[in-house]
Amino acid sequence: MKNLGTRNLVIDLFMMADLALISGIGILMKYALPPGRDRIQRFGDNRELFFIGLDRHQWGTIHLVAGCLMLGLLILHLVFHWKTFEGLARNAVPRRPLRRALALLFVLISGGLFVFGFVIRPEHSDQEIFLYRNKQTNAITDPILLRPIEEDADTAERTTERVEPRQSGKGSGDPDGGRIGSDAEHTQDHRILGSMTLDEAAGIFGISAGEAKRRLGLPDGVSGWEQMGRLRKLYGFTMSEAEERLKEKR
Numbered sequence: 464m465k466n467l468g469t470r471n472l473v474i475d476l477f478m479m480a481d482l483a484l485i486s487g488i489g490i491l492m493k494y495a496l497p498p499g500r501d502r503i504q505r506f507g508d509n510r511e512l513f514f515i516g517l518d519r520h521q522w523g524t525i526h527l528v529a530g531c532l533m534l535g536l537l538i539l540h541l542v543f544h545w546k547t548f549e550g551l552a553r554n555a556v557p558r559r560p561l562r563r564a565l566a567l568l569f570v571l572i573s574g575g576l577f578v579f580g581f582v583i584r585p586e587h588s589d590q591e592i593f594l595y596r597n598k599q600t601n602a603i604t605d606p607i608l609l610r611p612i613e614e615d616a617d618t619a620e621r622t623t624e625r626v627e628p629r630q631s632g633k634g635s636g637d638p639d640g641g642r643i644g645s646d647a648e649h650t651q652d653h654r655i656l657g658s659m660t661l662d663e664a665a666g667i668f669g670i671s672a673g674e675a676k677r678r679l680g681l682p683d684g685v686s687g688w689e690q691m692g693r694l695r696k697l698y699g700f701t702m703s704e705a706e707e708r709l710k711e712k713r
Contacts, residue, residue: 471543478536481529488526492519499660499688510658511693520689534577655706657692664691668709678708 496512496519497505511518517525541548556562655664665675665687672687681698695702 467543471540474536474540474543478533478540481533481536485526485529485533488522488529492522492526496522499690511690655691655702655709657690657695657702659691660688661685661691661694662687664705664709670709675709678711679705 491514495514498519502510502512514522552562552566556565655667659667661675661681662672665672668675670678673683675681676683676685679694679698679700681694685694691702691705694700695705700708
């Protein structure tokens with residue numbers, strides 16, 4: 464009996480510590496490591512934030528693991544206290560058929576709440592709606608202003624890779640009479656910044672986020688809110704390569 468009491472005490476203590484961890488990480492992600500739009504409003508740019516070397520997405524993974532652990536501890540708690548739980552249920556609902564029906568309904572609802580994240584299809588919003596919403600809240604919406612303070616090497620490279628404007632004049636060989644090259648204008652208009660999200664980059668080229676993932680070779684599970692600079696580091700492509708793949712006609 465003493466061993467049973469110790470076991471139950473240990474389980475309850477672990478449940479309390481795990482619940483505190485879940486709550487603490489939720490507060491951390493809400494206030495210390497806010498999502499992109501909130502970062503723009505609070506800090507003026509969309510730079511990545513870290514706590515003890517982990518960013519918001521990594522803390523989200525820990526939050527998920529802690530939540531699953533909490534569910535496992537709760538199930539273990541119910542198993543070890545099943546007789547007590549069964550007695551309380553019998554007193555609350557004397558009729559056995561009704562008690563079984565309610566128990567089955569509770570199990571189905573709980574199972575649905577656990578697995579719904581695997582089966583739902585998220586809704587996508589257009590880039591224009593996102594920018595309009597930021598404008599309404601006085602956030603920075605100009606892509607040039609969203610550029611990080613320290614420009615990455617790929618961005619610096621792109622500035623030297625711009626197509627030179629064609630010279631005007633009869634001897635230039637320009638069939639358009641010296642007009643600035645349309646390819647150069649196209650490249651200038653479609654410049655991708657590391658601070659842009661995948662959804663924003665896809666919107667610039669008029670394609671869906673799913674098509675952008677396919678062209679960049681990204682897994683389907685990658686969020687449209689991921690920054691291009693972070694994706695560049697994780698999947699090993701340069702911004703110039705990303706721009707070429709996204710504007711490629713397929």
